[in-house]
Amino acid sequence: MSNLKILIADDHDLVRKGLRMLIEEHPGWTVCAEARSGREAVEQATQTSPDIVVIDVSMPDLNGLEATRLLRKQCPKAEVLVITHHDSDEMAAEVLSAGARGYILKSDSDQELAHAVDALSRHRPYFTARVTEMFLANRARGTANQAESIRKRLTAREVEILQLLAEGKTAKEVAAALGIATKTSDTHRTNIMRKLDLHSIAELVRYAIRNKIVEP
Amino acid sequence: MVSAPHLRVLLSDDHPIVRRGVRNILESTPEYEICGEAGDGDQTLQLAFRLHPDVIITDISMRPMNGLEVTQRLHTALPDAKVLILTMHDSVEMLRAAAAAGASGYLLKSDAEELLVSALHSLGEGHRFVSPSFDAKLVNQLFD
Numbered sequence: 251m252s253n254l255k256i257l258i259a260d261d262h263d264l265v266r267k268g269l270r271m272l273i274e275e276h277p278g279w280t281v282c283a284e285a286r287s288g289r290e291a292v293e294q295a296t297q298t299s300p301d302i303v304v305i306d307v308s309m310p311d312l313n314g315l316e317a318t319r320l321l322r323k324q325c326p327k328a329e330v331l332v333i334t335h336h337d338s339d340e341m342a343a344e345v346l347s348a349g350a351r352g353y354i355l356k357s358d359s360d361q362e363l364a365h366a367v368d369a370l371s372r373h374r375p376y377f378t379a380r381v382t383e384m385f386l387a388n389r390a391r392g393t394a395n396q397a398e399s400i401r402k403r404l405t406a407r408e409v410e411i412l413q414l415l416a417e418g419k420t421a422k423e424v425a426a427a428l429g430i431a432t433k434t435s436d437t438h439r440t441n442i443m444r445k446l447d448l449h450s451i452a453e454l455v456r457y458a459i460r461n462k463i464v465e466p
Numbered sequence: 467m468v469s470a471p472h473l474r475v476l477l478s479d480d481h482p483i484v485r486r487g488v489r490n491i492l493e494s495t496p497e498y499e500i501c502g503e504a505g506d507g508d509q510t511l512q513l514a515f516r517l518h519p520d521v522i523i524t525d526i527s528m529r530p531m532n533g534l535e536v537t538q539r540l541h542t543a544l545p546d547a548k549v550l551i552l553t554m555h556d557s558v559e560m561l562r563a564a565a566a567a568g569a570s571g572y573l574l575k576s577d578a579e580e581l582l583v584s585a586l587h588s589l590g591e592g593h594r595f596v597s598p599s600f601d602a603k604l605v606n607q608l609f610d
Binding site for chain 1: 480481482483484485486487488489490491505554575576578579
């Protein structure tokens with residue numbers, strides 16, 4: 251069996267530990283790196299070229315969905331498996347539109363994760379039966395694209411900045427985190443608030459929580 | 467030297483991956499044996515009544531029956547079993563609720579890797595254990 255390199259990204263130590271244990275039980279599967287945020291996941295992926303990235307949705311700094319979008323661009327060979335405790339139609343649609351080819355819930359069984367990794371290693375998509383049902387029901391109602399609405403209104407960079415601002419960073423701190431000028435980050439903030447018709451940082455935070463860009 | 471007492475631990479969390487993580491931490495400590503695993507509160511109670519564990523490690527957010535309700539019932543029905551809440555809720559209100567429900571310990575998931583073994587040790591000795599980020603004075607008030 252050829253060697254399969256897997257990157258694990260989750261901000262909880264216990265979950266990373268559990269994932270590592272599950273993965274290492276399989277001959278030929280190795281964990282090439284661990285990351286605690288979406289940004290770290292992208293950095294680690296560009297350095298270690300994993301075959302599969304197993305990534306959580308709710309993470310600080312850069313969430314798993316935005317990280318998935320960057321991963322698809324920067325490491326197109328890596329398949330992305332999203333694991334989340336968010337059990338909703340919107341989330342399933344978001345995960346798909348971000349470019350992940352696998353989506354399982356943290357409450358799913360251990361075997362489900364192994365099946366998903368196995369499928370993705372053959373470049374086949376993997377969704378649990380429940381998620382597939384949810385997605386088909388969604389399509390039938392013609393609402394699957396609803397989740398893309400934020401993406402249509404904001405650029406990827408703006409969503410990234412929206413998350414940092416909602417996490418309590420100032421425009422200056424955002425600038426430092428992204429290596430851009432404070433003035434540029436100020437302009438981004440103004441644009442985000444104008445596009446989303448928000449008038450205060452409190453409103454921006456509420457918006458980010460409602461749209462699951464950050465955790466409450 | 468007296469060897470540490472052998473403790474039988476029931477592990478309850480709705481995420482199998484998290485249960486794996488806990489198992490991984492306890493694997494290197496033979497004095498703590500995981501005698502059962504449960505994925506929700508109902509199952510936790512059933513297993514606790516059947517297995518009579520010394521310690522029950524439980525998450526709070528579970529359905530059906532959350533970890534606090536489980537703790538309360540265990541406290542009444544199996545008063546000798548100690549309950550260690552293992553949660554991501556870094557909240558004084560949740561700590562207060564856990565103490566009121568009769569938990570003997572409250573450990574944040576972010577502390578688990580470092581402190582789970584110490585926490586079990588404390589509970590085994592009949593002491594309480596609370597993640598160190600909580601105010602010690604408040605902890606004394608809540609748990610006494």
